[in-house]
Amino acid sequence: MDSVLSWQPSTHTAETVVDGRPLAIWTPSGEAADLEPLKQFGFTVASYQSASFVRATADVPAALPSGDIETIPPNEYGYVVVQTAAGDTQCIVEATFIGCETEGTNWQQHVDGSGPYHGVRINTDGTGSWVDGNLGAVAPTTLGAKTYRALGWTIASTPAGMRFTNDKTGHGALVSVQNVQPF
Structure with missing residues (x-):
């Protein structure tokens, strides 16, 4: 190995x-x-x-979006994969975490100076960690400008990125090719 x-x-x-x-x-x-x-x-x-994973309780959204919400069913492996309209950020949605990747170079730098991380994990409580890895050859759902629900997460596609909010905890993150902002 x-x-x-x-x-x-x-x-x-x-x-x-x-x-x-x-x-x-x-x-x-x-x-x-x-x-x-x-x-x-x-x-x-x-x-x-990373300091970017330190969040204040004031950053927790007051309420989940209401209105027309599209449900994305899990694939045959039990998870959902979504991507931005531009295709520059992809995320795997599981019940206990969101894992995202980008080829961009704006995310947290490795402490050894070898470049940026290209992956991030966000837990249901809004904590997270930078990771190296690859989601693999997945067939993502490209998000439009509306709200989605998948495996206990509400996902809002906005010009600022994909906003993932755990339905039980109210925590999550705004993820884009430029930045990851947990709340």
């Missing part, structure tokens, strides 16, 4: 190099203190928490 893609929401990792290959370990809970013991074995603990 050469690599592993994970949508795990951890923002802390322990990193080292073994036999000339990078090795990273993270914890499901994402707590930096869980990784501290690895320092005695030559690991460096790094944080990938």
